[in-house]
Amino acid sequence: MDSLPLSDDRSEIVFFDVETTIPEQGQPFAILEFGAILVCPRKLTELRNYTSLVRPADLSLISEKSKQCNGISQEAVKNAPTFADIAPAVYNLLHGRIWAGHNILKFDCKRISDAFAAIKHSQPERKGTIDSLVLLTQKFGKRAGNMKMATLATYFGLGQQTHRSLDDVRMNLEVLKCCATVLFLESSLPDILAENCRVSPNAVTRSRNNGKSRPEGGLSNLNKDSVSVSSPETIDKNHPILSLAPSNTKLVVSNVAHSSNAQSDSFSSRDPQDKNNRESIGTDVAMDEKPMQYPHDSSAFSSMPQACSSSIAILEPEKICISSIDASLVPFYRDSQKIELHHDGFPFQLHCSGLKVRFGISTKFVDSAGRPRLNFVVDPLPSLCNVLDACDNVARKLSSESGSGSDWRPIVTRKEGFFNYPTIRLHIPTTVCEEISIYATEIYQKESSGFVQRLLKFDATELDSLFKPGKFVDAVFSLDPYDYHQNAGIKLVAKKLIIHCT
Numbered sequence: 443m444d445s446l447p448l449s450d451d452r453s454e455i456v457f458f459d460v461e462t463t464i465p466e467q468g469q470p471f472a473i474l475e476f477g478a479i480l481v482c483p484r485k486l487t488e489l490r491n492y493t494s495l496v497r498p499a500d501l502s503l504i505s506e507k508s509k510q511c512n513g514i515s516q517e518a519v520k521n522a523p524t525f526a527d528i529a530p531a532v533y534n535l536l537h538g539r540i541w542a543g544h545n546i547l548k549f550d551c552k553r554i555s556d557a558f559a560a561i562k563h564s565q566p567e568r569k570g571t572i573d574s575l576v577l578l579t580q581k582f583g584k585r586a587g588n589m590k591m592a593t594l595a596t597y598f599g600l601g602q603q604t605h606r607s608l609d610d611v612r613m614n615l616e617v618l619k620c621c622a623t624v625l626f627l628e629s630s631l632p633d634i635l636a637e638n639c640r641v642s643p644n645a646v647t648r649s650r651n652n653g654k655s656r657p658e659g660g661l662s663n664l665n666k667d668s669v670s671v672s673s674p675e676t677i678d679k680n681h682p683i684l685s686l687a688p689s690n691t692k693l694v695v696s697n698v699a700h701s702s703n704a705q706s707d708s709f710s711s712r713d714p715q716d717k718n719n720r721e722s723i724g725t726d727v728a729m730d731e732k733p734m735q736y737p738h739d740s741s742a743f744s745s746m747p748q749a750c751s752s753s754i755a756i757l758e759p760e761k762i763c764i765s766s767i768d769a770s771l772v773p774f775y776r777d778s779q780k781i782e783l784h785h786d787g788f789p790f791q792l793h794c795s796g797l798k799v800r801f802g803i804s805t806k807f808v809d810s811a812g813r814p815r816l817n818f819v820v821d822p823l824p825s826l827c828n829v830l831d832a833c834d835n836v837a838r839k840l841s842s843e844s845g846s847g848s849d850w851r852p853i854v855t856r857k858e859g860f861f862n863y864p865t866i867r868l869h870i871p872t873t874v875c876e877e878i879s880i881y882a883t884e885i886y887q888k889e890s891s892g893f894v895q896r897l898l899k900f901d902a903t904e905l906d907s908l909f910k911p912g913k914f915v916d917a918v919f920s921l922d923p924y925d926y927h928q929n930a931g932i933k934l935v936a937k938k939l940i941i942h943c944t
Contacts (some may be wrong), residue, residue: 472498477607495522587778848930
C-alpha cells in the first residue's frame with residue numbers, strides 16, 4: 443500500500459474489484475485477485491492502493507475459459523496467498539467505508555461476502571455503495587454504446603481494459619471523472635450541449651417551446667401522414683450533476699420519454715456476468731414502403747400505408763417454422779450492437795388475428811414528463827405462444843453468450859396455477875409531431891358491418907373505452923429485444939391494431 447494519511451472517520455471511498463474463475467455448471471466462483479484503491483471524496487485523488495493474487499482451494503477451478511478472460515493461470519496463483527491470508531487486509535480496507543465499483547452490487551459484493559463466510563470471518567460493513575454501472579446507466583445513459591467498462595473506457599480514450607483488479611478500479615475512477623465532467627458541462631449549457639447527447643434512439647422529447655404536458659395529462663394522436671419521428675435526447679432533469687451548478691443558475695431541461703425499446707411498465711435491465719451492462723443504442727432507420735399480404739378477414743390492413751423495410755417479413759404465427767427462428771447481433775448506434783430476431787434469415791414482425799383482450803389499457807406507468815405509457819394484455823393462441831417462446835429462447839441464449847447477465851423476462855406470462863391461461867402485453871409506442879407527443883400505433887375500428895375506420899385522433903381515455911376486456915383485436919407488432927436497468931427480454935410493440943366493435 444501507499445502511505446498517504448487517511449482520515450480518522452474512514453470517509454474515503456474504496457473502489458475495489460475482484461477477478462474470479464468462470465465456473466462451470468454447479469461450480470462456485472473462486473476469487474483469483476483482489477484490488478482496491480482508497481480515494482479522497484473531495485479531491486478524487488488516490489490515497490492508497492492494494493492488490494494481491496489469490497490462490498483458490500482448488501486450482502482446477504481455473505479453466506482455460508477463465509484464463510482467457512483475465513489472463514490468470516494456475517501457474518500464476520499456485521504460490522499466491524489464500525483469501526484467508528489476505529482477509530485481514532481486505533477487511534481493514536473495506537470495513538466502515540463507502541464501497542464503489544462497476545457492477546459491485548450484483549457481483550463483487552457477493553463474491554466478497556461469500557469469501558468471508560467461507561473462512562468464517564466477520565463480514566466487513568459499508569457506509570454506502572456507489573455502483574457505477576447503475577449510476578451511469580441512469581445518469582449518463584448509453585451514449586457510449588453500452589455500459590461495459592471496456593466500452594466506456596474506449597469512448598473516452600482511456601485505453602484497453604486489462605481485466606486485472608487494480609487496473610480496472612483505476613479505470614473505473616477515470617471513467618467516472620470523464621462522465622461527471624461531461625455532465626457538468628452539459629448542465630451549464632443544456633440547450634446547446636445536452637441537445638447533442640444521444641442516449642437512446644427511440645426516446646422522444648417535446649419541443650423546448652412546449653415543456654408542459656397536455657392539460658388532460660395524456661397524449662393525442664394525429665394522422666400518421668403528418669407525423670415526424672425524431673430521436674433527440676436531453677440530459678435527465680434529475681441528474682445529480684445538476685447539483686454542482688451554482689444555485690442561481692437557471693437550468694432548462696427538456697422532458698424526455700423513455701425509449702420504446704428500453705423499458706415498459708416495470709421493464710428495466712441488469713448487468714452481465716462480466717460486471718457490465720449492455721444495451722444496444724441505435725439511430726432511426728428510414729423505412730421503405732412495401733405492400734403486405736393479409737388474409738381476407740383482415741382486409742382492412744391491405745389498404746393501410748405500410749411503413750416497413752423491404753427486408754422485413756410480416757408473418758402469421760401459423761406460417762412460421764420454429765426451427766427457422768434465430769437471432770443475431772447487428773450494428774446499431776456507433777460501435778454498439780443489438781439483438782435482432784430473424785425467420786429464414788430475415789427480420790420479421792407478427793400479424794395476429796382475433797387476440798382477445800384480457801386487461802384493457804393500462805396508464806399506471808408514465809414517462810419522465812408524466813405522460814402515460816400505454817399497454818394492454820391479450821390472450822395469445824397456442825401457435826403464437828410457441829413462436830414467442832422460441833424467440834425468447836434464441837434471444838436469451840444470444841444475450842447470455844454475448845456477455846449479458848441480465849434477468850430475462852419471458853414474453854409470455856404464465857402464472858402459477860394458471861399455466862393454461864397465458865397472456866402477453868402489447869405496447870403502444872410514443873413519437874412526436876411538431877410540438878405534440880403522440881401515440882404512433884395506427885389504430886382502426888371495425889364495425890359489425892365490416893366497415894373499417896381509422897382513428898385519427900385519440901388519447902388514453904378514449905382508448906380505454908375501446909380496449910375493453912373481452913373485445914377482439916387484430917394486430918401487427920414487432921419483437922424488440924431490450925436490456926435495460928438490469929432486466930432483459932423482448933418487448934412487443936404494436937404497429938397496427940384493428941379493434942372489433944362487435
